[in-house]
Amino acid sequence: MNEVFKVGDEMVVMDPNPDAIPFLRGLDLGFAVKSKKPPLRFIPRFQTSRDNGLLEENVHKALGMMYRCELCPWQCKANRFREKGKCGLSDKIYYYTPFVHIAEEAVINPALVINFTNCSMDCVYCVRHNQANKETHAFEIDGFWKKIESLSASFDVCSLEFAGGDPTIYLPWALSWLKYAPDNLDRPVVWNSNLFMTQQALSLLDGVVDVYLPDFAFGNDQCAKRLAGVDNYLSNAEKALVSMMKQNARVIVRMLVLPGHADCCHKKALEWLGQYKDRIWVSILDQYVPAHKAKNYQKIFRRPALEEIKEVEEFAEKQGLRNIKECPDFWEKIE
Numbered sequence: 001m002n003e004v005f006k007v008g009d010e011m012v013v014m015d016p017n018p019d020a021i022p023f024l025r026g027l028d029l030g031f032a033v034k035s036k037k038p039p040l041r042f043i044p045r046f047q048t049s050r051d052n053g054l055l056e057e058n059v060h061k062a063l064g065m066m067y068r069c070e071l072c073p074w075q076c077k078a079n080r081f082r083e084k085g086k087c088g089l090s091d092k093i094y095y096y097t098p099f100v101h102i103a104e105e106a107v108i109n110p111a112l113v114i115n116f117t118n119c120s121m122d123c124v125y126c127v128r129h130n131q132a133n134k135e136t137h138a139f140e141i142d143g144f145w146k147k148i149e150s151l152s153a154s155f156d157v158c159s160l161e162f163a164g165g166d167p168t169i170y171l172p173w174a175l176s177w178l179k180y181a182p183d184n185l186d187r188p189v190v191w192n193s194n195l196f197m198t199q200q201a202l203s204l205l206d207g208v209v210d211v212y213l214p215d216f217a218f219g220n221d222q223c224a225k226r227l228a229g230v231d232n233y234l235s236n237a238e239k240a241l242v243s244m245m246k247q248n249a250r251v252i253v254r255m256l257v258l259p260g261h262a263d264c265c266h267k268k269a270l271e272w273l274g275q276y277k278d279r280i281w282v283s284i285l286d287q288y289v290p291a292h293k294a295k296n297y298q299k300i301f302r303r304p305a306l307e308e309i310k311e312v313e314e315f316a317e318k319q320g321l322r323n324i325k326e327c328p329d330f331w332e333k334i335e
Contacts, residue, residue: 003127007303012285012289014114014127016154017099034106038331039156042186049207055179058204061174066091071169071201072120073236081196087120094136095170098147100155105252105283107330108159108190108211110153115175119165120196122229124293125258125300127131128165139173139328141180147206150180159211160185163186167279168201178208195237196230212244212251219268223261225268227297238272245279248334252324255316256285257309260299266312281324284313 003014016024024031049055068077069085084262096115104111117136119126137144151157162174178189188210195214216237218224223294243252243284253273255266273280290301316323324330 004107004163005127005291007289012287012301012303013103014287014289015099015101017101018105018110021102022309025244030088032047033102033110035109035149035158036106036123036327036330038188042188044185044187044189045210046181046189046208047185050179050181053082054207055175058208059172059175059179062175065200066172067307072166073195073198073230073232074120087119089169093139093170093173094156095139097135097137098144098151100151100157101161104159104161105213107252107327108161108188108213110155110323111159111161111190112148112187114159114167115162116162116164116167116170118169119194120169120230121166121194124227124297125291127193127289127291129292139176140300144177145180145182152187157187159190160189161190161192161213164194166194167191168193168197169273171201172206175204175208179288195240195242196233197236199239202240202247206247208248209249212247213254214241214244214247214251215254215255215256216241216269216273217258217265218261219265219272223265226262227258227300229279234271241273241276241280245276250330250334252283253280254283254285255312256288257312258300258305259302259308260286262308262311267315270319270321273321277320277322281320281327281330282316282321283324284309284316324325 002016002020007014013020013024046055062299065071066080069080074086076086080089081091084090094117098112098114099113101113142307189208190211190213191205191209192213195216216235221232225229258265286303286304294301
């Protein structure tokens with residue numbers, strides 16, 4: 001993707017692919033693509049679910065949900081074969097050209113990323129708002145996997161990551177892709193979600209996802225409503241996280257540090273996460289840029305200060321939460 005944002009004296013590179021390596025090394029001579037791959041002969045969970053018939057069953061269930069869609073907490077119950085849901089989607093799906101992301105968390109990096117269009121949330125600071133006119137592709141099977149295999153051959157990827165937007169509103173098609181995946185695909189499946197998802201959707205991902213990568217954006221419903229346009233965010237996010245942790249999958253909770261929101265959002269979310277410190281990892285992100293409509297919200301119309309980022313990181317440490325940057329045991333067996 002290789003998007004570069006310049007905010008004051010700072011430069012932030014979003015979603016860099018291998019072509020960006022010379023540029024990144026020009027900014028930082030010490031830049032390197034960090035990776036902590038799973039063990040050899042790793043078997044993705046979807047392969048087992050495909051062999052025992054669970055994946056095919058879940059594909060049918062997901063397609064059936066499209067007649068009264070309940071994939072996200074809007075529960076709009078739209079018949080997406082005839083009309084668009086609250087997310088703006090019907091049964092026509094589109095995704096951006098897949099690419100190799102070289103700056104994800106080391107345990108899933110480099111990630112072969114499939115970004116879907118549209119989202120169930122409407123964040124005022126979304127950096128993807130300007131991608132609507134970029135190259136997208138309609139749903140198909142053979143061409144998709146040929147592209148994935150070509151990218152995998154060009155760079156040693158660690159994982160296959162479904163992202164967006166949000167991938168949950170595309171669940172039937174993501175599962176369908178995995179149903180026809182190559183038999184030799186031995187990379188973990190990563191589900192990069194905004195946490196605004198239902199129990200019905202999560203039940204169909206059980207046995208398919210190896211690593212959940214949810215964004216825990218807000219620590220209260222007021223900020224979520226004002227900045228993302230959603231209702232009952234916190235209860236839905238907490239229920240989703242609990243469901244993820246009950247599955248035999250690894251969970252990395254991302255937290256993008258929003259300027260001025262350490263106390264009202266991040267600390268409250270981290271305090272809640274502290275009760276699950278032995279089941280999750282956290283990833284504190286400093287890449288926030290005031291994009292899209294952020295100029296209309298004075299509090300977030302700036303980059304987060306280094307002191308704010310450090311404050312959030314230190315609070316996470318005080319809760320006993322494991323930082324994904326220090327994760328020698330990540331790929332060990334989950335008890």
